[in-house]
Amino acid sequence: MSSTFGTLLTVTTFGESHGKGVGAVLDGCPPGMKLCEADIQPQLDRRRPGQNPLTTDRREVDQVTIYSGVENGVTLGTPIGLFVPNRDQRPGDYHRMNQIPRPSHADFTYQMKYGLRASSGGGRASARETIGRVAAGAVAEKMLQDAYGVEIVAWVSAISDIEASAVDGRAITRQAVDANWVRCPDPQAAARMEDRVARVKAEKESVGGIVTCVCRHIPPGWGEPVFDKMEAKLAQAMLSIPATKGFEIGSGFAGTRLTGSVHNDLFISRDGRLGTTTNHSGGVQGGITNGEPVVFRVAFKPPATIGLAQQTVDFGGNPVTLEAKGRHDPCVVPRAVPIVEAMAALVLADFALRQKMRL
Amino acid sequence: MSSTFGTLLTVTTFGESHGKGVGAVLDGCPPGMKLCEADIQPQLDRRRPGQNPLTTDRREVDQVTIYSGVENGVTLGTPIGLFVPNRDQRPGDYHRMNQIPRPSHADFTYQMKYGLRASSGGGRASARETIGRVAAGAVAEKMLQDAYGVEIVAWVSAISDIEASAVDGRAITRQAVDANWVRCPDPQAAARMEDRVARVKAEKESVGGIVTCVCRHIPPGWGEPVFDKMEAKLAQAMLSIPATKGFEIGSGFAGTRLTGSVHNDLFISRDGRLGTTTNHSGGVQGGITNGEPVVFRVAFKPPATIGLAQQTVDFGGNPVTLEAKGRHDPCVVPRAVPIVEAMAALVLADFALRQKMRL
Amino acid sequence: MSSTFGTLLTVTTFGESHGKGVGAVLDGCPPGMKLCEADIQPQLDRRRPGQNPLTTDRREVDQVTIYSGVENGVTLGTPIGLFVPNRDQRPGDYHRMNQIPRPSHADFTYQMKYGLRASSGGGRASARETIGRVAAGAVAEKMLQDAYGVEIVAWVSAISDIEASAVDGRAITRQAVDANWVRCPDPQAAARMEDRVARVKAEKESVGGIVTCVCRHIPPGWGEPVFDKMEAKLAQAMLSIPATKGFEIGSGFAGTRLTGSVHNDLFISRDGRLGTTTNHSGGVQGGITNGEPVVFRVAFKPPATIGLAQQTVDFGGNPVTLEAKGRHDPCVVPRAVPIVEAMAALVLADFALRQKMRL
Amino acid sequence: MSSTFGTLLTVTTFGESHGKGVGAVLDGCPPGMKLCEADIQPQLDRRRPGQNPLTTDRREVDQVTIYSGVENGVTLGTPIGLFVPNRDQRPGDYHRMNQIPRPSHADFTYQMKYGLRASSGGGRASARETIGRVAAGAVAEKMLQDAYGVEIVAWVSAISDIEASAVDGRAITRQAVDANWVRCPDPQAAARMEDRVARVKAEKESVGGIVTCVCRHIPPGWGEPVFDKMEAKLAQAMLSIPATKGFEIGSGFAGTRLTGSVHNDLFISRDGRLGTTTNHSGGVQGGITNGEPVVFRVAFKPPATIGLAQQTVDFGGNPVTLEAKGRHDPCVVPRAVPIVEAMAALVLADFALRQKMRL
Numbered sequence A, B, C, D: 001m002s003s004t005f006g007t008l009l010t011v012t013t014f015g016e017s018h019g020k021g022v023g024a025v026l027d028g029c030p031p032g033m034k035l036c037e038a039d040i041q042p043q044l045d046r047r048r049p050g051q052n053p054l055t056t057d058r059r060e061v062d063q064v065t066i067y068s069g070v071e072n073g074v075t076l077g078t079p080i081g082l083f084v085p086n087r088d089q090r091p092g093d094y095h096r097m098n099q100i101p102r103p104s105h106a107d108f109t110y111q112m113k114y115g116l117r118a119s120s121g122g123g124r125a126s127a128r129e130t131i132g133r134v135a136a137g138a139v140a141e142k143m144l145q146d147a148y149g150v151e152i153v154a155w156v157s158a159i160s161d162i163e164a165s166a167v168d169g170r171a172i173t174r175q176a177v178d179a180n181w182v183r184c185p186d187p188q189a190a191a192r193m194e195d196r197v198a199r200v201k202a203e204k205e206s207v208g209g210i211v212t213c214v215c216r217h218i219p220p221g222w223g224e225p226v227f228d229k230m231e232a233k234l235a236q237a238m239l240s241i242p243a244t245k246g247f248e249i250g251s252g253f254a255g256t257r258l259t260g261s262v263h264n265d266l267f268i269s270r271d272g273r274l275g276t277t278t279n280h281s282g283g284v285q286g287g288i289t290n291g292e293p294v295v296f297r298v299a300f301k302p303p304a305t306i307g308l309a310q311q312t313v314d315f316g317g318n319p320v321t322l323e324a325k326g327r328h329d330p331c332v333v334p335r336a337v338p339i340v341e342a343m344a345a346l347v348l349a350d351f352a353l354r355q356k357m358r359l
Helices: A041-047 A092-099 A107-114 A127-148 A187-202 A230-239 A333-356 B037-047 B092-099 B107-114 B127-148 B187-202 B230-239 B333-356 C037-047 C092-099 C107-114 C127-148 C187-202 C230-239 C333-356 D037-047 D092-099 D107-114 D127-148 D187-202 D230-239 D333-356
Strands: A010-014 A021-027 A080-085 A151-159 A209-216 A244-249 A267-270 A273-276 A294-300 A310-313 A319-322 B010-014 B021-027 B080-085 B151-159 B209-216 B244-249 B267-270 B273-276 B294-300 B310-313 B319-322 C010-014 C021-027 C080-085 C151-159 C209-216 C244-249 C267-270 C273-276 C294-300 C310-313 C319-322 D010-014 D021-027 D080-085 D151-159 D209-216 D244-249 D267-270 D273-276 D294-300 D310-313 D319-322
Touching: A010 A127, A010 D021, A021 A127, A021 D010, A041 A127, A041 A333, A080 A127, A127 A151, A127 A333, A151 A187, A151 A333, A209 A333, A230 A244, A230 A294, A230 A333, A230 B230, A230 B244, A244 B230, A294 A333, B010 B127, B010 C021, B021 B127, B021 C010, B037 B127, B037 B333, B080 B127, B127 B151, B127 B333, B151 B187, B151 B333, B209 B333, B230 B244, B230 B294, B230 B333, B294 B333, C010 C127, C021 C127, C037 C127, C037 C333, C080 C127, C127 C151, C127 C333, C151 C187, C151 C333, C209 C333, C230 C244, C230 C294, C230 C333, C230 D230, C230 D244, C244 D230, C294 C333, D010 D127, D021 D127, D037 D127, D037 D333, D080 D127, D127 D151, D127 D333, D151 D187, D151 D333, D209 D333, D230 D244, D230 D294, D230 D333, D294 D333
Parallel strands: A267 B310, A310 B267, C267 D310, C310 D267
Antiparallel strands: A010 A021, A021 A080, A151 A209, A209 A294, A244 A294, A244 B244, A267 A273, A310 A319, B010 B021, B021 B080, B151 B209, B209 B294, B244 B294, B267 B273, B310 B319, C010 C021, C021 C080, C151 C209, C209 C294, C244 C294, C244 D244, C267 C273, C310 C319, D010 D021, D021 D080, D151 D209, D209 D294, D244 D294, D267 D273, D310 D319
16 A cells, blocks of 8 residues: 555556566546657656766666556556566675665665565665656646646755755746756756765765755645645655655745744735735645645755765674665755656646545 | 545544534554543643633633543544534634635635635634544554553744754653743743743734654654655644644755765664664654654744734735734644644554554 | 545444444535535434334434534535434443353454454444444435435335335335335335234344345446446445345346346437446446446345344353343344445445546 | 555556556565465466357466566565566457447446547456456465465356355365366256356357355454445455456345344354354354355356347447457356455455454
8 A cells, every 4th residue: 555645646656676677557547638658758767867977877768668548649547557677787786785784775674674675776765666656747747737737847956055046936947957967947056066966976975955846827726634735745745755854835944933924925816816925835725725836845865875985784783884886876856856746746636636526 | 535644543533613523533543452531631731722821812621532432441443533522612703804815824725625614713724623633643642652662752942043952852751841831841942932922922923933753662664665654654744734834854954965974874783783873864764764763843834813914805806904803822833742742643653553464 | 444434525433332422524525515414314213223113122312413514504525523422321231241242243253353342232333333324324415416316215125035026216215115114115015024023023033134225316427447346335335234244236146147138238319318228237337337227235134133042152162041131123124224325325425526536 | 546455455456458468566465475476377377268168269378477576586565566468459359349339338338437438348347457356366365375374265156047056165175166167166067057158159148157255264353344344345346346246245145034043153162262053144243254264155247248139229329230249258257266266365365464453
């Protein structure tokens, strides 16, 4: 059950990092929607490793195949099976670490939970698991675009202590985001970020960052009180992405310092309906969208795999020095951008369908 | 469905702020556990309005009755019905605001979603809905204490820009937290917080803050990859509490600025099993607990109801000036402490039961 | 979780036969529907014990109160809390049987499952648990009537070997069903059934029977392949009613003897849309309604509680003779009629909402 | 969601009869269980078309591949992806019928529900969808065997009006069942059944039947009151199989004619624990297993596809004569045997895991 997400639009992912492949089953997608692999591949390409010399050297084509749920280019309303084979498996890279739980990895916890674990790579804790999410999310996003004109754009707003200057959430495009490989639409900050990531890689270190996401043209009324509030399911979705440590919506943690009169979003009449003068709420009130853009931020820790030597212990408690030899990213946030977008799309599309029952 | 939370231990809440009462049904609690109302009432008392002259003047006894699932002081393994009647209803207080969606309240979004809304108070968006959670959470907490010795302690770590100094999460007790009414275990910060809340109330303003929560003695292995990771469900649970805007676990947003070698929690041998030298992970790796304390923080915005005049518009788009006359809190975070603890308990207890299927 | 049923319209029941009361929370009911206790009470009255001198002597008013989800006689779209207090509790009646698992009751299995059980009565296995279902089902039925004109009518089609002659499912009304207290619309069969039940009661015996149910004016398209087929969820719903042993839809078991050319329901054009000349399918094909009446039958075993002496063993395996002294029904099927209707309504209403997501 | 079944052990199936293939994702299987394709293939072989000259001529190898969740022949506790490619697709066979809803097929209802449907074959209503169930069920069955010694055996107990004589449910084996191709362990009845099926095929007709299933060595305590009773979930599982029209457990419909003193299963002391002298209950009381064999029967209608001419109408309401040309089975019950076993295994394994939370 824990590999299934959603109420009416449900995604079920499967696959380990070093098995035959990874995939997803998306159930509940409305019938009659045009869909082919070409609608899905671009987001997988944005997620793929090896996009630039600084990210992990693992080479994967990550070509998706639709197994079911689509006929003659149109969805049938039945489960959409999506599969991406693993091609570049090098289990040998990981073999030596088998007796050593890598610090801040999931080796130790998987071993404690299941009594065993995949002998190589991160198994289900690997970022490779997110391929199924990205593929399914691309379908959800197309559904949202076709039916509501919803636009979802995420970008890197911080790497380490380098913060992007303010980005206009109402105008930002994926094209602007992809203008550089760190996916930060502030060119000055992007240049500094690129330098930083290069330096960190050279130092055999890693570095974290923040992804900001805006979802536009969402009708008022999406989100289900009380436990499935919009922000609650977005938070679950984002914190289910590997390496995430925080989520905030609208004013977030900074908003705790404001007084009510400053924080409150006053209503105005705009375009024949009610809007708000500010958007500290981040597009949600009482767990339901209010028609303003939904804006949230996700914190990603520095990747746990580093080349520097670490003093730790093996499963038996014996001191060991660990130096990662395998392929790894010094900074995952640029590749996390399409993952955040995918999870946002899956959350939003589910709420879109759930709201329909009231119309 | 959206008023139900959990997989094996499920809580379903019901009740509006101004109806006959509020309650919860807790299904899945193991049989044979000692339980009576006195196990539940203390947390309700900590949540209750009117605990000090600065919180809302609404006077409620909030006395809980167990309707089912317990016989002769022992749980039967059947659904536990919990009910708290509403006594102090003053719908008249809210009546005037009926045509005006209160800024940053849920009036507008409920109206958009449902086409109507409760004529008074916040309906299900009211903090009063959390009574059912606190009652059910107290049962979950007792289950965790009895079976595993789990301890859950939350406290106010910030009000506006006043931050508590470091609290020892491995030692902090509820008694220490309750030493002052702002529930901040740093006495100096607490004194400043009390002054600030008093001033804010005098100014007809409101103010936000942060609640930190630590969960101790959790065995390794709780949490379900990939979508029901420990941190993902905690995030959902916390963001489902009214007025929350952010969640972070372990190093959180600040951790994005660290390098991997600093952030990684190195393993050591401790008490015959593996522990970590630091706890940037916040007790979870790959969505599964590692035996270290689970530590997280929740951001609460300033309450939307303020006495100051606000320039906004009514549902018809006509400009109006709004001044709240009803009862309200200038700062909800002290009362949010038991709510955060309750939701943490519900999440943890559900995972405890889910992990049992593997033993 | 197992006391919750439904996907979008979910009912959660709670309460033991001898606790403070029984109830239900119905979540997902659309907003804006007129609703008051008087809409619910009639079906509870039809379910209530003591309606005639032959049914159980337990006297219960079974008066329902709506706790939440309704304001000014209109649903809010929020969870509807429903509660019926237990008044006539006589735990003493059952006390003597405490060490003896009553044959074909749930005493033994509850003890095995939970390690303990309610000291008196059937706990959650009691027919009294169905009160919450009937109350919630009445709300679901009103929703179906208001929105679609759906009509649900069940009746007793057999008691022991006495079978009612054919009933016209397209015309039968509840008024006709209630013309006699066995709720069999065939007067000749009804008279024989009444005699049989009286005789069985006099003999300290019990007797089983069959309830047939027809659901009319259901639009084509309800039901969700593949696991939530209309007939699959109806079967689950019906087999979750105490004392049921079988379910069949349309031609049922008898249909296994027909050849395909006889069994197939040929299409015809009728009232501007496609209908079928026969209805062996029982209104469903491939798990989805086809617009014809949904017709199904439910088998109820003879009640396990009888006055005759039974040679059995106690929990320790020691032979004992058991003679029930408490109140009990010799035949439950007349009172099962509103329970079957309620569960049918809950299933249908959930599918009605689920189908809306496709419109 | 409707293609997912189960609470802790969840199976999600996908695939149309004429797409790239069919499969399943089984989530929640405990870690550390030996598993390979050879554990799954035998049941797929029993389900496969073309096993004898009388069943459908469609030739499929139905070779299963495990995509994930297993490493070095051992389960990881992660989702098990299972896939079977479609090889023998002949969409042309079905093309002519595109404008004609086949009587008692799902063409009409899928069209009404989704507004479109797979252009050929039955899409998700096809028996081919059950491949994913059989593959996942084989894994569930292995889990039950390894951990509890559970045995599940189903057989054909009736074809049309030919009934098998009594079968000893406590001793029957799959080997005995497979002694003839109609899978009826009564040789005399089997011979008559084989003749009947041959005659029916020659007549371009089809015929229904009944499958009986016994599940042995189930511990007391499985099943979850009140909505997820053992019999309720079995009923849902069985009625979700294509072409089923009825389910009964234990005494079933015939039991409605018995009196309580005859029907009650008296307890006796046996092998150091309580057993019952009879098993009218079918192994369940109050929705929970009592340690006796779980016995149930499933009714299958005659297949809707027949070679005989049928007078029906097309989607436009115009009279047409329909004669099926495609491949089809005159009698599906022999091939339904492993499907019934698979669904039983999925239900039982889920309850086994759910009960563990109480230990």
